[in-house]
Amino acid sequence: MSEFNLKRMRKDKIMRLVFVLAACLLTIIIVAIIVFMSQQGLTMFKEVTPQEFFLSAHWDPEAGKYGALSFIVGSLAVTTFALCLGAPLGIAGALFLSKIASPLMKSILQPAINIYMAIPSVVYGFFGLTVIVPWVRGFFGVTGGFGIFTAGSILAIMILPTIVSLSADALATVPQTLEEGSLALGATRWQTLWHIVLPSAWQGLVTAVILGMARAIGETMAVQMVIGNTPQLAKSLFSPTSTLPSEIVVEMGNTPFGSTWGNSLFFMALVLLGISMLLILLVRSLGKGRMA
Numbered sequence: 280m281s282e283f284n285l286k287r288m289r290k291d292k293i294m295r296l297v298f299v300l301a302a303c304l305l306t307i308i309i310v311a312i313i314v315f316m317s318q319q320g321l322t323m324f325k326e327v328t329p330q331e332f333f334l335s336a337h338w339d340p341e342a343g344k345y346g347a348l349s350f351i352v353g354s355l356a357v358t359t360f361a362l363c364l365g366a367p368l369g370i371a372g373a374l375f376l377s378k379i380a381s382p383l384m385k386s387i388l389q390p391a392i393n394i395y396m397a398i399p400s401v402v403y404g405f406f407g408l409t410v411i412v413p414w415v416r417g418f419f420g421v422t423g424g425f426g427i428f429t430a431g432s433i434l435a436i437m438i439l440p441t442i443v444s445l446s447a448d449a450l451a452t453v454p455q456t457l458e459e460g461s462l463a464l465g466a467t468r469w470q471t472l473w474h475i476v477l478p479s480a481w482q483g484l485v486t487a488v489i490l491g492m493a494r495a496i497g498e499t500m501a502v503q504m505v506i507g508n509t510p511q512l513a514k515s516l517f518s519p520t521s522t523l524p525s526e527i528v529v530e531m532g533n534t535p536f537g538s539t540w541g542n543s544l545f546f547m548a549l550v551l552l553g554i555s556m557l558l559i560l561l562v563r564s565l566g567k568g569r570m571a
Contacts, residue, residue: 313552319537320546326539332546338510340530340540347523347547349512353427354522354554356513357506358496360431361438365495366488368435369442370477373487376443377450378472395440404504407433412505421517425507428516433501438491445490449483450476489559496555499524523551 323332327345335346376388411432416424453476461471477484507519508529521529527544534541 313549316545316549316552319542320549323539323542323546327543332543336510336512338526340534340543343539345539345543347543347550349510350521350523350526350547351550351554353506353513353520354496354524354551356427356520357430357434357502357522358492358558360427360516361434361495362488362492364431364435365438365442365491369439369487369491370446370484372439372443373446373450374472374477377447378476392440392444396444400437400498400501401504403433403437404501407501407505415517419517423507423519424517425505425519426515426517427506427513427520430502430506430522431516433505434495434498437498437501438495441494442487442491445487446480446484449480449487452483453479492558493555496558497524497551499528503528523547523554527551 323345326343332345332347333351334348335344336349337344337346338349376385376392380388407429411429412424414424415421415426415429419428457475457479458471461475462468466474502522503525506521506525508521508525509519510521510526511519513520527547530540531544534544
């Protein structure tokens with residue numbers, strides 16, 4: 280074996296070792312975060328019952344009340360509303376970008392989407408606070424303008440570039456021969472897109488929605504600016520409420536470390552992580568069922 284091949288094999292082994300170590304380090308960090316949050320969060324149950332935390336909406340730490348139901352429901356409601364708006368629009372935009380738009384339009388839209396993804400969340404929150412909130416207040420005739428509708432609308436706008444970009448990549452992998460065969464058999468362009476292209480790219484589309492959902496459920500700053508930050512169970516789309524991330528960021532800086540109040544916030548973060556995992560597993564199972 281030549282000296283060149285030996286050097287190449289050594290480099291390959293070194294790089295393989297580097298990647299393995301990086302993967303192990305990442306796994307250790309994730310496990311350490313989960314263990315730390317669990318240790319701190321579960322300590323809360325020495326003074327708070329699980330029934331109170333999960334089934335009560337009465338949150339008043341100064342009075343010793345730690346019911347987080349309103350935050351859990353708020354997180355699920357805002358994420359669901361954002362996905363109901365953002366997922367169809369994002370997939371439709373990706374379909375237009377990858378299969379309908381002209382090359383000139385693609386060259387304009389693709390960089391615009393990449394810039395769109397780089398906008399900080401506080402900018403979205405400020406836009407929602409100064410534009411969406413007054414519009415909701417005036418158009419629907421509600422008091423305040425804060426709530427699930429406003430926060431979900433902002434999140435839908437935020438997740439659009441992620442869903443559009445990843446969905447467009449998934450649609451681009453569909454073999455051209457499938458489209459040509461469908462058109463040759465007499466199907467219209469729309470029938471081909473709906474019955475051939477979309478089902479063929481379904482797994483990639485599901486992945487795009489999952490990543491968009493992951494950003495939506497963990498978003499803090501934009502939601503905190505437009506949801507109202509009121510520890511009450513939302514009675515409608517326009518009533519102010521709060522979510523797990525927004526409540527954590529509002530209260531974490533004022534709570535003593537190791538107190539029941541602080542431990543409850545750690546457990547809220549653990550619950551948020553659990554909800555994210557459950558939603559991802561649910562969407563993946565739906566994607567597999569659709570493919571079957």
